[in-house]
Amino acid sequence: MANRGAGRPRIDAHATRAKPRRNQGWSEMNLFTDIRAAVLDALAAMAEAGKLPAGLETANVAVEPPRDAAHGDMATNAAMVLARPAGMKPRDIAGALAARLADDPRIDSAEVAGPGFLNLRIAADVWAGLVGAVLSDAGYGRSAMGAGRRMNVEFVSANPTGPLHVGHTRGAVFGDALASLLDFAGYDVTREYYINDGGAQVDVLARSAFERYREACGLSPEIAEGLYPGDYLVPVGEALKEKYGDSLLNQPEDIWLEEVREFATERMMAMIREDLAALGVAMDVFYSEKSLYGTGRIEAAIADLDGKGLIYRGTLEPPKGKMPEDWEPREQTLFRSTAHGDDVDRPIMKSDGAWTYFAPDIAYHYDKVSRGFDELIDVFGADHGGYVKRMKAAVAALSDNCVPLDIKLTQLVRLFKNGAPFKMSKRAGNFVTLRDVVEQVGADVTRFVMLTRKNDAPLDFDFDKVLEQSRDNPVFYVQYAHARVRSVMRKAAQQGIGEVAPKLEDEAELAVARKLAEWPRLVEIAARTHEPHRVAFYLYELASEFHALWNRGNEKAHLRFLQEGNTGASAEKIALPRAVGVVISAGLAILGVTPVEEMR
């Protein structure tokens, strides 16, 4: 993407807000960028020698793992990228580049292939060196990519009207892993939850809780249509009775509504925090929607947009296709979101003068921008897909295009039990909660499984299969690899085997080392695309290479990590599994999964 710089948002507006980095520094060890640098050096030398035109754009020159391992360890597209601007044939450039790279001691061979690929084979001692670096470098895989930029990840943000259910669970896991991933990639990350405690739904909560209060006072509750029927409100009703006795009974709503609302909302948020804690999610900030009302903050945000000429009074066209029954044209206060890519302008104030839900949303994002974040991410359920454009428009307008907002949608979770769909009756209020899931399968399994699909793909979650111990359960498969590593390390410690520089000989060992070398690259790709599932897939691949090597040891004794009666050879051998353990632990840490010491 040659024109990337043009659209890149400026960051100077907020760059003055220095804050101590939260991550532990980053690693410079990335074999792919090292070799890419060598390629660029060689190209520069060729230009120097008159073999290439000077000043060629090299941004698109890539050094990547080849799709087919038989092609070598790494491949570069340099010749094909440069052929046109240089006015030369790709294979000619590749040939000259190969000759230069052959002088690099790290490169065993460089061969031109296909339309102009240059396939590189890396010297064995380079791989051994990489394994050594994984062990000596505490931050292997960490990246400087984020450069300490401040990133706000808002996720879950469920209405405080009940316990978190499975859908929220996926959003929670995704958002938390994404936040950890970005931290690992060098961003300064804030995890944030927006509490929708300002709208009509918390009034409904209050009325529902009040019925439970009446119930606690010995009356029979009247859970009218539209109220929350879940029995999680029963203890709230009892607590209300404890606090107020029967003093609220037979009082009109305007007497008790506000107090009961406060009380119930607080109880719900306490429950939600516990749910999140059970899953291992800890927010940095809980941000109250209500705090935006009556404090002038909504007005300030709208005034900002008004100052940019983006607020006006007008009447919207009725939606095309299906006409609502009670449609009649009304003049409203509108945000000109179409000026920033939305399809229609959006109302921010109802015809009765009250704010729409969108107004506090705008104010909330205005506040995030004001707090100096360089980038924002919102994690929504897929059913909120319709709000993506308007939110992006709002942030673009509020930040003058300085703060990019990425909105990640998480698709549905389909529950199964032993292959059969699991029915949920939402009407009865007995939906499957986050607690149900975590209590049945554990937080680690829940988290890993939720990340075995791309966020925008539906996810099947089978309560039985996720606990199955077989290769088609990636949770188990990755954990098993780690347990094997730990098993070897325990035995090595018993035998007094120390740490020495690794030595790699067999192809299976090199395959594992190559996979380890991809880790820093994978982290950057996953962080850039905001896709933590890539970490889960990578760990599966790494585990697969490791299991393969392990099994080779079954066939060929000299490939076992522990060489009977030869502590020196064993020490050289166990560096590789130790490094695998390091990377699996680091990867699982990003996913929020605890690596196990042994399988039980």
Place this chain on the structure above:
RNA sequence: GGCCCCGUAGCUCAGCAGGAUAGAGCGACCGCCUCCUAAGCGGUAGGUCAGAGGUUCGAAUCCUCUCGGGGCCGCCA
């Protein structure tokens, strides 16, 4: 009617910033335990990347259209 997501092996899904002969698991078939955990490993079979155009030296990937599945679409959050 409009917008967003999706369509890849029999099934469930990956596919990195456009790269080479499109991958993995399951299922099917054939093999591997006197040996660090066989809860594992190796191999075989299986594809018009929904379809049609376009851009490109090169497209599953980018653009347009069509078909199919899902989601959303004014004063509910």
